[in-house]
Amino acid sequence: MAFRKRNIALSCSGAGTDPNLPSSPPSPSSAQTPPGVRPSPIDGRPTTSTGTPSLDSILAGHAGLPLGNSILIGETGTTDYAGALLRFYAAEGVVQGHTVHVVGMTEAWGRELPGLVVGREEERREKGEKMKIAWRYESMGQFVSERGSSGVKRAPLVAASETSQPGLEESTVFCHIFDLAKRLTFPVSTAINYIPIPPNPTSSPFIPILQNLQHQLSSSPHHRIHRVVIPSMLSPALYPPHSPHPHSILQFLHAFRALLRAYPTRLTALLTIPLSLYPRTSGVVRWMEILSDGVFELLPFPHNPFDPLSTSGAATRGEERPQGLFMVHKVPVWNERGGAGGGLGEDLAFTVSRRKFLVQNFSLPPIEGDREAQEGAAAAGGSGIPNKTGLEF
Numbered sequence: 001m002a003f004r005k006r007n008i009a010l011s012c013s014g015a016g017t018d019p020n021l022p023s024s025p026p027s028p029s030s031a032q033t034p035p036g037v038r039p040s041p042i043d044g045r046p047t048t049s050t051g052t053p054s055l056d057s058i059l060a061g062h063a064g065l066p067l068g069n070s071i072l073i074g075e076t077g078t079t080d081y082a083g084a085l086l087r088f089y090a091a092e093g094v095v096q097g098h099t100v101h102v103v104g105m106t107e108a109w110g111r112e113l114p115g116l117v118v119g120r121e122e123e124r125r126e127k128g129e130k131m132k133i134a135w136r137y138e139s140m141g142q143f144v145s146e147r148g149s150s151g152v153k154r155a156p157l158v159a160a161s162e163t164s165q166p167g168l169e170e171s172t173v174f175c176h177i178f179d180l181a182k183r184l185t186f187p188v189s190t191a192i193n194y195i196p197i198p199p200n201p202t203s204s205p206f207i208p209i210l211q212n213l214q215h216q217l218s219s220s221p222h223h224r225i226h227r228v229v230i231p232s233m234l235s236p237a238l239y240p241p242h243s244p245h246p247h248s249i250l251q252f253l254h255a256f257r258a259l260l261r262a263y264p265t266r267l268t269a270l271l272t273i274p275l276s277l278y279p280r281t282s283g284v285v286r287w288m289e290i291l292s293d294g295v296f297e298l299l300p301f302p303h304n305p306f307d308p309l310s311t312s313g314a315a316t317r318g319e320e321r322p323q324g325l326f327m328v329h330k331v332p333v334w335n336e337r338g339g340a341g342g343g344l345g346e347d348l349a350f351t352v353s354r355r356k357f358l359v360q361n362f363s364l365p366p367i368e369g370d371r372e373a374q375e376g377a378a379a380a381g382g383s384g385i386p387n388k389t390g391l392e393f
Contacts, residue, residue: 036096051088068264115182
């Protein structure tokens with residue numbers, strides 16, 4: 001009766017393998033995701049951050065801007081709240097190492113990008129590293145440092161995943177926090193491409209812009225992400241007088257949409273337009289919205305202390321009052337799976353402070369009466385909420 005050990009694993013040598021058998025598929029780590037890009041929780045498509053977390057949360061549940069899409073932001077009045085969104089979007093691209101293309105602006109615009117807020121992040125990172133080190137090894141390290149080591153420098157004991165990939169935490173940050181009062185220091189490997197608007201009044205100014213973008217996309221590596229920033233589109237201070245003609249602007253947006261579809265995993269864009277000069281009721285602006293994947297509108301409140309809209313909207317006294325309404329007319333990649341947090345049909349307001357552009361729900365205070373009662377409540381309490389004696393049923 002023959003006996004055989006059953007605890008010996010069968011090994012396959014290289015000489016005994018069949019060359020006709022298919023090779024093992026590459027590991028997922030071989031195909032690395034570009035920095036600042038992560039899959040959408042809805043359908044897994046690659047998305048990137050706009051630099052504003054509250055804006056990322058209302059983009060149809062994708063938690064970011066899907067690559068290959070554009071957003072058109074219109075603003076009414078003489079304010080420049082949309083410019084803050086563009087600066088956050090461009091600063092996020094610079095920090096992530098993306099190529100940022102700015103149309104119609106000079107280097108002075110790039111020098112005004114907001115700086116990073118690193119104080120809290122460094123404190124949180126140091127606290128996380130302390131939690132990973134055992135207390136007895138940490139005290140041993142302090143004791144050795146006080147007594148003096150014997151020439152051997154010991155590294156702290158951390159998790160194996162952290163030791164194998166140093167700097168992993170910095171590379172996985174999807175959306176950074178910026179400070180409008182600071183200025184961003186550009187990394188050496190990152191360059192901003194400033195595309196000027198040709199002053200020739202006879203030809204379309206958008207043809208050289210498209211040629212520049214096409215050349216930059218075709219000559220860059222296949223893993224490089226590009227961001228296009230077009231502030232104050234069709235503004236008379238930047239563009240020739242014939243730029244708002246449909247044969248000029250609509251042809252550009254149609255070709256630019258085709259460029260976005262040609263690079264669905266590498267290109268995104270944010271565009272702004274002054275609605276005081278080109279209202280949404282005009283046919284050209286309506287076609288511009290059709291050719292854009294997302295359409296938002298900023299309606300700033302009038303700067304009147306007795307206006308109930310400017311004195312309401314905050315749930316508590318400690319909260320900052322909104323500067324205006326944030327209208328969502330269209331969101332990119334709206335399908336049967338999307339819809340969560342889309343913002344369509346909701347009353348939203350925006351608040352611009354030093355370190356954030358916050359988009360949140362907006363509701364009027366429960367004031368029912370004439371304007372004198374509203375002015376009295378706003379002047380007395382400041383929160384827009386009347387006293388119990390002022391309510392009438």
